[in-house]
Amino acid sequence: xxxxxxxxxxxxxxxxxxxxxxxxxxxxxxxxxxxxxxxxxxxxxxxxxxxxxxxxxxxxxxxxxxxxxxxxxxxxxxxxxxxxxxxxxxxxxxxxxxxxxxxxxxxxxxxxxxxxxxxxxxxxxxxxxxxxxxxxxxxxxxxxxxxxxxxxxxxxxxxxxxxxxxxxxxxxxxxxxxxxxxxxxxxxxxxxxxxxxxxxxxxxxxxxxxxxxxxxxxxxxxxxxxxxxxxx
Amino acid sequence: xxxxxxxxxxxxxxxxxxxxxxxxxxxxxxxxxxxxxxxxxxxxxxxxxxxxxxxxxxxxxxxxxxxxxxxxxxxxxxxxxxxxxxxxxxxxxxxxxxxxxxxxxxxxxxxxxxxxxxxxxxxxxxxxxxxxxxxxxxxxxxxxxxxxxxxxxxxxxxxxxxxxxxxxxxxxxxxxxxxxxxxxxxxxxxxxxxxxxxxxxxxxxxxxxxxxxxxxxxxxxxxxxxxxxxxx
DNA sequence: CCACAAACAAGAGCAGTGCTCTCGTTTGTT
DNA sequence: AACAAACGAGAGCACTGCTCTTGTTTGTGG
Numbered sequence: 001x002x003x004x005x006x007x008x009x010x011x012x013x014x015x016x017x018x019x020x021x022x023x024x025x026x027x028x029x030x031x032x033x034x035x036x037x038x039x040x041x042x043x044x045x046x047x048x049x050x051x052x053x054x055x056x057x058x059x060x061x062x063x064x065x066x067x068x069x070x071x072x073x074x075x076x077x078x079x080x081x082x083x084x085x086x087x088x089x090x091x092x093x094x095x096x097x098x099x100x101x102x103x104x105x106x107x108x109x110x111x112x113x114x115x116x117x118x119x120x121x122x123x124x125x126x127x128x129x130x131x132x133x134x135x136x137x138x139x140x141x142x143x144x145x146x147x148x149x150x151x152x153x154x155x156x157x158x159x160x161x162x163x164x165x166x167x168x169x170x171x172x173x174x175x176x177x178x179x180x181x182x183x184x185x186x187x188x189x190x191x192x193x194x195x196x197x198x199x200x201x202x203x204x205x206x207x208x209x210x211x212x213x214x215x216x217x218x219x220x221x222x223x224x225x226x227x228x229x230x231x232x
Numbered sequence: 233x234x235x236x237x238x239x240x241x242x243x244x245x246x247x248x249x250x251x252x253x254x255x256x257x258x259x260x261x262x263x264x265x266x267x268x269x270x271x272x273x274x275x276x277x278x279x280x281x282x283x284x285x286x287x288x289x290x291x292x293x294x295x296x297x298x299x300x301x302x303x304x305x306x307x308x309x310x311x312x313x314x315x316x317x318x319x320x321x322x323x324x325x326x327x328x329x330x331x332x333x334x335x336x337x338x339x340x341x342x343x344x345x346x347x348x349x350x351x352x353x354x355x356x357x358x359x360x361x362x363x364x365x366x367x368x369x370x371x372x373x374x375x376x377x378x379x380x381x382x383x384x385x386x387x388x389x390x391x392x393x394x395x396x397x398x399x400x401x402x403x404x405x406x407x408x409x410x411x412x413x414x415x416x417x418x419x420x421x422x423x424x425x426x427x428x429x430x431x432x433x434x435x436x437x438x439x440x441x442x443x444x445x446x447x448x449x450x451x452x453x454x455x456x457x458x459x460x461x462x463x464x
Numbered sequence: 465c466c467a468c469a470a471a472c473a474a475g476a477g478c479a480g481t482g483c484t485c486t487c488g489t490t491t492g493t494t
Numbered sequence: 495a496a497c498a499a500a501c502g503a504g505a506g507c508a509c510t511g512c513t514c515t516t517g518t519t520t521g522t523g524g
Contacts, residue, residue: 008520008521009520009521010471010472010519010520010521013472014471014472033351034351035267035351035353038509038510038511039510039511039512040509040510040511041510048473048474049473049474049475050474050510050511050512051473051474051475051476051512051513051514052472052473052474054511054512054513055471055472055473059511059512060510060511060512114351114352115351117432117436117438118350118351118436119265119266119267119346119347119350119351119436120346120436120437121267126437131440131441134438156390157389157390158388158389158390158459158460160455160456160459162452163448163452165445165448166445166448166449166452168444168445169443169444169445169446169448169449170442170443170444170449171444172441172442172443172444173442173443186452186453186456187456189443189449189453190426190430190453190456190457192429192433193426193429193430193433193453194422194425194426194429195429196429196432196433197424197425197426197427197428197429197430197432198422198425198429200349200428200429200432201424201425201428204349204350204351204352205352205358206349206366208363209363209404210402210404210405211401211402211404211405211421212400212401212402212403212404213397213398213400213401214401216395216397216398216401217398217401217402217421220394220395220398220418221418221421221422221425223392224392224418224419224422225422227390227392228390228460240491240492241491241492242490242491242492242500242501245501246500246501270480270481270482271481271482271483272480272481272482273481280502280503281502281503281504282481282482282483282503283483283484283485283502283503283504283505284501284502284503286482286483286484287500287501287502291482291483292482292483
């Protein structure tokens with residue numbers, strides 16, 4: 001929802017300052033992590049009293065919400081760009097490009113990744129305005145699945161039947177991505193879980209004494225996931 | 233490393249109070265999440281000045297470390313118990329039991345799960361004493377793999393060759409679980425990522441508007457992972 | 465042009481935090 | 495009995511999110 005065009009100088013100053021506050025908060029996020037984000041530090045950074053910041057963001061949680069959508073959008077755009085840079089019919093390459101782009105974004109934006117996919121910030125319930133941006137990344141992955149399905153590509157071996165209860169369970173997703181079959185949908189959801197789990201393991205240090213070459217490990221694992229997804 | 237048997241009354245009081253402090257912190261963790269854990273609140277709870285707590289835990293981080301090992305051990309014990317309750321040769325059932333027990337522990341100990349597998353606590357580097365307990369859960373999963381390998385069970389279809397670089401990359405794990413082949417090891421690591429990723433998605437609310445029946449979804453997904461692991 | 469209300473910025477203040485320092489007391493050992 | 499170590503409590507520092515009050519700036523309707 002784009003803000004109405006600022007008519008008065010005050011309106012302009014408001015959007016400018018809002019942007020500056022958000023930018024400062026984002027810069028801090030690069031250094032300290034979501035829980036340590038300090039409104040007072042942001043205020044010092046943009047050069048005003050801490051109480052003045054509350055004119056623009058009524059609470060710290062509102063600031064975090066803004067950061068949340070910004071980061072969801074940023075990561076979403078990163079994987080969309082990566083997807084768009086690959087010919088539409090090169091399905092496997094698209095998947096690998098998206099997974100790689102997502103990982104690259106997470107690596108260079110560690111605290112932002114933690115904000116999005118790590119522990120939820122305490123006492124904070126994500127408002128509805130975040131669910132749209134939050135679904136950009138998994139949405140693109142399912143978009144790839146829809147393309148594959150439309151192309152009539154066969155699934156790999158190991159076709160398990162999806163029980164009725166499970167099928168009914170992800171009906172909300174099914175409706176948003178009609179055309180993707182149950183089996184493929186189930187594999188796509190598993191792929192998303194694997195991708196996120198692997199990134200969590202890697203970035204949060206759970207493989208520290210077990211895996212040496214994260215790049216090779218990740219690439220190979222995503223290739224296996226591509227196999228499971230039936231991407232040629 | 234068990235503490236030396238307390239000889240004097242003071243030593244006894246010390247282990248008692250240390251336990252009480254840890255218990256209070258753990259109780260708070262059930263309510264508020266790792267980042268909100270307050271030393272002062274713990275002090276109030278056990279009925280002493282906040283400064284006195286620092287005689288037992290030199291910093292908040294040390295307290296968190298103690299909670300970390302306690303929770304790693306607790307979750308590890310939960311999956312070990314689940315594993316032990318199933319006949320050794322019922323491999324598939326063992327996997328499903330472990331995954332289910334791990335999920336159950338995570339569900340009933342949300343903040344503890346967030347502490348272990350969510351965003352790392354800021355400015356905190358997990359000391360070496362945590363890596364042992366941290367590997368109990370994935371260790372048991374790999375233990376199952378070793379059993380399967382020893383039984384000579386074949387792997388399912390889709391045998392991908394593990395590149396040399398990847399094979400060399402998880403050499404530390406290979407050495408700890410000798411006997412597990414590269415292919416099976418790689419699948420086990422993928423299974424672990426999938427399990428953790430799915431739990432993260434589910435518990436941290438990323439499936440909120442997409443999946444309705446978490447139980448059915450999880451059980452089915454873990455069954456698919458069992459297929460991939462070649463568990464009959 | 466002027467009055468008026470809304471938006472704004474700043475400062476003080478509240479209740480809370482992790483942590484340190486000091487002080488007097490208790491405890492165990494020599 | 496003497497002494498050092500461990501202990502508990504309190505005050506204090508620097509910090510946090512947030513609120514309230516005060517005085518100023520800005521845009522607008524008469």
